[in-house]
Amino acid sequence: MGRYLCKRILMTIPVLLGTTFVIYAAVYMLPGDPVQSLAGPGTVVSDSMAHAIREQYHLDDPFFVQYGNYLWGLMRGDFGIDLTGNNVAGVIAASWPVTVQLALTTWVIEGILGIGLGMLAAVKAGKLTDFLVLGSSTLVLGVPYFITAYVAQIVLGVKLGWLPVSGVTEGWPLSYIVPAMCLALFGLPEIARLTRSCVVETMGAPFVHTAVSKGLGRRRIMFQHVLRNSLVPVVSMLGVNLGYLLSGTILIEGIFNLPGLGYQIFQGIQVHNGPVVVGISTLLVLAFLMVNLVVDLLYGVLNPRIRLA
Template structure:
């Protein structure tokens, strides 16, 4: 187990540096001069432009810029934007909002998605199964921004059930609707995944043996079938948390939620490369750590799985 953890950590480090390098190259390869873009229509003197380019290492080759950035990052410094504001401070102010939104959406996926999947499997071929199947297909087929704007109009503007935008009403009122929209695709995927896994395990020999010994159906499903069926769901849900954190860009834009996704979107518009790279780096790190935790949970959920 110890060697496996060390091996996975080594892989994590390699992937982290590789992905962050690609992100850094992609951001700084964007056309245009970010210094001149920051000034807008106001002209800047060449001395000011050169001083700012020197301050932010823009005169160095891209690989040298990346190495300097990673050196600062190892000390916890995510750099500063072109206005001199710390990227770390900006993320610290916005991360609680994004985490609250993403975790709310994640819990919805866990509770509702697993529940719908189990119901569909236990009612296979009946109306609950067909209803859940149609629901999952419909949700997966509709783009998230269409769902978001439609829910905002119907449930927010017309019905007045949820706040239209912002987080002034706090949790859960301001977060439920955007969290439901954010979790919609993953929820449908979890439901279909759990349904297929439960059906497969219901046909397994150990289930027949448990029933033949007189064990109640409820106990067979809750103790044996569900535990084995959750292995595939845990894999998806662990990765999904990283996707939810990164996917808040669209939802936070629709509902005007002041989180990291909104910061990333605005930074792309204003070509604030340091902010974009900083936010993307944090998201990559969270995603990789979530995958590591999922791998380690395999042995907890299924004793047959051993990490040698």
Template structure:
């Protein structure tokens, strides 16, 4: 398969998945029972003319599929929509993205460095005490709920020891982000370490590694070049998926540490029944997730020639 055909195929698949997922999210938000316009007034109902104007502006008096087409048309022109208060969703996202991106990339970097190192270390020492310790530690890390880890880390390292700020981003990077990023990264780190360990063990027992050993190549070169490259392919897939999760799944962490990020914005929008904001934020997260996975698929083709010629 040529590079152009591979890229074209990935782009088409990305578009199909995006349309399907975005329509499901839009339908779930706007087809659910309840009147979001009536909720704006709280205990005091809005005037009938205001309600009618808002319904017409947001096409709420039309079928959901037609509402989605209006929204999709605006999206193609770079408009993520406006909320019921007239605020641009894109502008609200622009204020929140730096915090979430900084938090996600810090957590992702911790996963890559620590997770890959632990997995490689355990895989090269299969059956030894180090291997068993890594397996036990990763299982323990995966079994603790994220909010328990976050609150416990905040209490221990923020309140009692005073090593990190308890909340907010006033201290800047890295101090304000290291502790919440470590809490987010703990679960992905455990998966990366186990996946890397298993991939290293499989690669070490493959035929081409036996051939390299028979040719007399140094162990450092075998592990550092050939084993690492072939073992990294499944790990890259997980890391790409996990980066999308980190960008969209930090609602709890941003809430515990009071970080004004996208996750916090999404939570506030859900609580306030702001359907346009929920859809706009979800769309941005979907695009990041899909583009990241498409790039990793292309990277796979670079790392493994068998994928290019499949």
């Protein structure tokens, strides 16, 4: 296990370097002038002021010089200073709790409802309940979650006033319930369908028939034998979804005015604030890699037959 863990950690280094290079290059090639974007449309920036800003933030340096300086700072735990003079690490520290709370709340909803509906459909395979679960999941997949978010915001927040749908004034969980439910539509149908297919397949396995012949209770068979052996691919998908949720909340945070990491990236792109975009994106890539590593390690816990070589 220790050898496998060290190998996987070492493998993340080239992946992280490659992704940071792509992100930095994409931000570097964004059209427009960052100095003018910060000043605002219609604002006249003198040549001397523009030159001073460019010199202060090394904006006129060659690309590889800028990228090398960023990597050197990153190795020392320094995400740099953004174009407004704020420490990027401070921006991340103020914003990450919102994104993490939203992503984890969404992830729990996906896991509980997805696995529950999948098991229900598997137990009732071929019956009306099974067709309802499969049909509703297909219908949900056909509607973009941001459209559902706008509808939920208008109906639940504006018309009915049941739950807050803007900002985090009410704190967790009230301010996160509606955006998390809308964002859960991203992965819940897939979790339900995958759980159903895995459970149906496992129910026909020889060890399940053996457990039935021994006279074990139906609930014990389902949870101790069937579900545990069906969860490996489901956990894998949940792990990937958590990584996507951490980095894919930009639109939802914008709709519900949640000041998280995704919202900071969106604002940074609008004003060409490259250090914020690159710094937060690098952090999200690292989080995605770590989540996938944890998921791989969980395989051996869920199914002892799996050995991590």
